[in-house]
Amino acid sequence: MLTWRNQTLNTLGQFAELLPASSEAIKRDPLSLDALDFRIWTLLGLGRRAEVGPLVERVRSLDEARGQRWFARIAESYDGDYPAAIRYCIAAAQANESASRGCGFDTFAALGLRREVF
Secondary structure, three states: OHHHHHHHHHHOOOHHHHHHHHHHHHHHOOOOHHHHHHHHHHHHHOOOHHHOHHHHHHHHHHOHHHHHHHHHHHHHHOOOOHHHHHHHHHHHHHHOOHHHOOOOHHHHHHOOOHHHHO
C-alpha cells in the first residue's frame, strides 16, 4: 500500500515527500522488495548515490538476481563502468536466468553491441 503511495507522490511531483514516504514503507515492511526498489530510485533521483549501497545489498540478500541487476544498473548508468555492469548481469543470470532478462541491454547498446542484445 505504501509503495502505491510513493508512486502516486512521484506522479504528482510531490518530491519533497518521497524520501520520508519511502523510509516509512521500509520501516513498516523491511523485507518488501518493492519498497526497497522505490527507496533506491528515490535516493538516486535525488542524487544521493552514496546511500544506495546498503539498500542494494539488502535487496541482494533477499533476491540475488534482483540485487545483481541493481548493481548492473548503477555501474552502467551512474558509474559508467560497462565491464562491471556486464559482470553483474552475468551474476544475475547465474542466480536466476528468467529474472535477469533485460539486464545489460543498455550496456550492450552503449557499447555498440546491439545485435548481441538480441
